Amino acid sequence: MNIIVTGGAGFIGSNFIFHMLGKYPEYRIVCLDCLTYAGNLSTLQSVMDNPNFRFVKENITDREAVCRLFEGEHPDIVVNFAAETHVDRSIEAPEVFLDTNIKGTAVLMDACRKYGISRYHQVSTDEVYGDLPLDRPDLFFTEETPIHTSSPYSSSKAGADLLAAAYYRTYGLPVTISRCSNNYGPYQFPEKLIPLMIANALNDKPLPVYGKGENVRDWLYVEDHCKAIDLIIHKGCIGEVYNIGGHNEMRNIDIVKIICRELERPESLITYIADRKGHDMRYAIDPAKIHRELGWLPETKFADGIKKTVKWYLEHREWWEDIISGEYREYYKRMYSN
Numbered sequence: 001m002n003i004i005v006t007g008g009a010g011f012i013g014s015n016f017i018f019h020m021l022g023k024y025p026e027y028r029i030v031c032l033d034c035l036t037y038a039g040n041l042s043t044l045q046s047v048m049d050n051p052n053f054r055f056v057k058e059n060i061t062d063r064e065a066v067c068r069l070f071e072g073e074h075p076d077i078v079v080n081f082a083a084e085t086h087v088d089r090s091i092e093a094p095e096v097f098l099d100t101n102i103k104g105t106a107v108l109m110d111a112c113r114k115y116g117i118s119r120y121h122q123v124s125t126d127e128v129y130g131d132l133p134l135d136r137p138d139l140f141f142t143e144e145t146p147i148h149t150s151s152p153y154s155s156s157k158a159g160a161d162l163l164a165a166a167y168y169r170t171y172g173l174p175v176t177i178s179r180c181s182n183n184y185g186p187y188q189f190p191e192k193l194i195p196l197m198i199a200n201a202l203n204d205k206p207l208p209v210y211g212k213g214e215n216v217r218d219w220l221y222v223e224d225h226c227k228a229i230d231l232i233i234h235k236g237c238i239g240e241v242y243n244i245g246g247h248n249e250m251r252n253i254d255i256v257k258i259i260c261r262e263l264e265r266p267e268s269l270i271t272y273i274a275d276r277k278g279h280d281m282r283y284a285i286d287p288a289k290i291h292r293e294l295g296w297l298p299e300t301k302f303a304d305g306i307k308k309t310v311k312w313y314l315e316h317r318e319w320w321e322d323i324i325s326g327e328y329r330e331y332y333k334r335m336y337s338n
């Protein structure tokens with residue numbers, strides 16, 4: 001089996017590569033990533049010498065480069081993780097989100113049509129469903145929930161999902177789509193809530209909580225997400241959407257307090273700041289379909305996953321310290337100075 005994994009130098013894509021190379025030593029994995037600010041080659045260091053792994057630095061919007069890669073590699077499966085992923089950056093500058101997330105998806109699927117593949121998997125997000133009210137804990141996102149987006153990021157991901165469904169219906173491209181809730185774990189870029197709070201707490205810096213910190217996210221350990229995608233590409237039904245989530249809803253403020261406790265830092269570091277524009281209140285996935293049809297269940301409890309994550313960031317300071325000293329420093333200043 002020959003698999004192209006796009007966006008594999010980022011958080012979830014790299015964890016997926018580690019999972020696949022470990023579980024299927026006979027598979028060949030080719031990572032296609034253009035190394036934006038969010039991509040790090042150092043993340044992939046441990047697999048660079050694996051003869052079944054190849055890294056290719058190209059942009060998924062570059063049609064010629066993508067076709068060249070398909071011509072040389074003849075992939076059986078393409079798993080598309082490559083995306084601009086940070087909601088706050090999409091509010092600041094939406095255009096690159098449209099280029100990568102929508103056009104890039106179309107370029108990849110055109111190459112799949114041209115060269116033939118057995119599966120194109122689109123890694124999507126629960127954010128395409130919009131948000132749920134805090135006072136209706138009985139409501140969850142199912143695969144039938146209408147798409148109703150809030151941010152330029154989620155709108156661009158929804159655009160990609162609609163295109164993928166259209167390529168399935170119009171051209172018969174063998175597509176599957178997964179929509180996962182918030183991931184956490186090793187190698188997450190420190191602009192996202194959990195690693196940002198860990199890094200700031202370790203540096204005794206303020207912990208910036210948007211609004212009142214009452215927004216709810218449904219957290220899933222990254223390995224569980226990778227295992228779900230592994231199941232979908234091998235056993236999932238073509239043309240189907242699968243929601244992925246572990247019924248682990250938590251308020252942002254409670255997450256930040258847990259991190260303070262884990263790192264023995266005072267809660268007085270918590271600083272309430274201006275809310276995100278259009279901030280989604282609550283995400284909550286109903287994962288009944290992937291459980292019923294593919295037997296998937298999350299394996300890591302949040303209490304264990306957050307301990308493992310905090311430990312990983314403690315033991316890999318050089319990885320994230322390197323990141324927060326570069327472009328991120330300018331972004332952080334723009335984003336948080338007021």
Ligand code: NAD
Pocket residue numbers: 006007008009010011012013032033034035036037038039040058059060061080081082083084085086100104123124125126157179180181182183184188189
């Ligand atoms: P990330 O930001 O950590 O990594 C994105 C990767 O894509 C980086 O390595 C970057 O260099 C690469 N990339 C960006 N633009 C590219 C382009 N034009 N061409 C080639 N490579 C490009 O992202 P992540 O958090 O690992 O998310 C991966 C995927 O999972 C995304 O599609 C995202 O929408 C989806 N997702 C993320 C979460 C989450 O909680 N992080 C949850 C559900 C779904």
Ligand code: DAU
Pocket residue numbers: 085086087088124125126127180181182183191192193194196208209210211213215216217252276283
């Ligand atoms: O739900 C899946 C999505 O989860 C993915 O599709 C996105 O790619 C991923 O970035 C994530 O989106 P969120 O916006 O939920 O994640 P983020 O880590 O940016 O924020 C989580 C919550 O924490 C959100 O309610 C905003 C809040 N927050 C975030 C930051 C960075 C803060 O209060 N302070 C912060 O500094």
